[in-house]
Amino acid sequence: MGDITLESASADDWDEIHEMFSAALNFDPNPAGSAADRQLFEPDRTLVARRDGRIVATIGAVTRRIAIPGGVIDAAHSGRGAVAATARRQGLLTRLLHRHMADARELGESISVCWASEGRIYQRYGYALAVRRVGLALDTREAGVPVTSGAGVLADGSPEELRDVLVKTYDEAYAQRPGWSERTSAHWDYRLADLPHMRGGATALRAITHEGEQGIDGYALWRATGDWTDTGPVGEVRVEELVATTAEAYAELWRFLTTIDLTRTTRIWSCSVDEPLFYWVGEPRKLSATVSDGLWVRVLNVPQALAARRYAAPVDVVIEVRDAVLPGNTGRWRLTGAPGSATCVATDDDADLRCDIRALGAAYLGGASLTALAGAGLVTELTPGSLAAATTAFGWHRPPSAFEIF
Structure with missing residues (x-):
């Protein structure tokens, strides 16, 4: 077995990185997924370990800003960290993460953030659970979204058709929510890629916007499933994200998402622990709330x-x-x-x-x-x-x- 070397990736390494990373996560490489992921590939911020010329471990970072209490800062957004099955237990992840953290600190980034495949891995390197995510599966018969006094207007369309207003609304909102990251054009391309193999049997991604007195002040990205039993329809709404800059927009968007015809459940995979939705239901247990880890933070400086x-x-x-x-x-x-x-x-x-x-x-x-x-x-x-x-x-x-x- 040859020596293992650590170095920065080159632009030509992407296909091999994607193949190795997919295998490490027990997925088959997917051409559409590879093309989407490549949009955020920064070779000079990606580290690879090679053995006999082949990549056997990697970790990458995306240059991006994140909202914190009272401001927005540069942060290393780490991802695609994996070690090939034949190279485990040789200290490669330790070498990669130590180098990643030192490089990010040298670039002036005071924190590194990530979503962990397994939390126990990253705690060994000083990462800590900083954001808890709450998943909800609301029985819509329990929804009691209050009627607002505003005269807002909802409009639907494809995410691409509404992209400009989605971008504008998100830019207005994200700096006020610790844990939300900025989105450049490449980040939006990635967010809206909507790959069929990632839909989980639901429809293509849909968008809905809310326009208040001052213009567009909220949107939601969602999809739905169509399903029936002997007693009727039991479809599900899946909310991918909901962004609102006013209370009226927030309420009206949730009212829409909990009243879609032929559905009986509205599910959101990640929302805040302080969602107003908790106070709108007749029986909070019908939210079927689950709490899990979300964003992990490592202080570098x-x-x-x-x-x-x-x-x-x-x-x-x-x-x-x-x-x-x-x-x-x-x-x-x-x-x-x-x-x-x-x-x-x-x-x-x-x-x-x-x-x-x-x-x-x-x-x-x-x-x-x-x-x-x-x-x-x-x-x-x-x-x-x-x-x-x-x-x-x-x-x-x-x-x-x-x-x-x-």
Whole structure:
């Protein structure tokens, strides 16, 4: 067996990367899927491990910005990480991830984000669950979406026909929702690819928009299934994403999606833990809610990351951080933050809190409380009262959410 080398990919490597990645995930390579995925392929941000000239492991990153509490920052959006079955247990993923994190930090990205095929893998490298996703399967007979007082208008069409207004609406909304990422033209091409083998027996992707007094202020991407039993139709609406910048648009879109003829269930695979929909149903259990992991965050540069976000309340705290992978993060950092500004600098002052790097990743988007993380053993309070104050500060008025796998 030859030595395994690690290097950046070239544009010519894509087909082999796609084939190896598909096999590692137990899928057959798909030409249409390959063409769609290739739109986001950045060779200079993709690492490959070669043995005897063949690619046996890979991980990639997409250059993209993400919304955080109080702002938007550059973040390494990692994906397509896999090791061939014949190259497992040789430390390849460790080498790839260590290099990925070091490269992203060098590029000025203070966090790396990913969707994990298995969470236990990424926790070993300092990633933490930062966004929980809630899946819902609503019995539409339980839906009680309130009637709004507005005079909004719904319009339907294909996603491509409505693409310009979808883009405009998403751009207006995403910066206000921690966990949502920017979309360039290539990201929209990927999002709307609508490959037949990914439809799960449902229709092609459909779009609906809501126009309020100030113009288009919401949309939904959805599909449906047609099914009948001896007692009648039992079709299902599958909501891929719903984006709204006003409460009226949000309500009217949900009203539409829960009243489609010949359907009895409306399903959304990922929504926020604070969805107003929870308060509109007569029997919340009929939502069949499931909670699972969504977005994982790895803090790459502690002072840069903590200074970039904003805080729900004034805070002045010294945090001692442990990071076994990126030693530049290890040390004591004085965080001084508020709703409008923040700084984070190295200090020799005594620490108020001590934490593992995973705690900062979990709390970074405002989704996990430092108090809960202390209960999990990831945070230790050294100065009485500092944990409660920091917990309040790290919160945010809207919990993070995520619904787009990259």
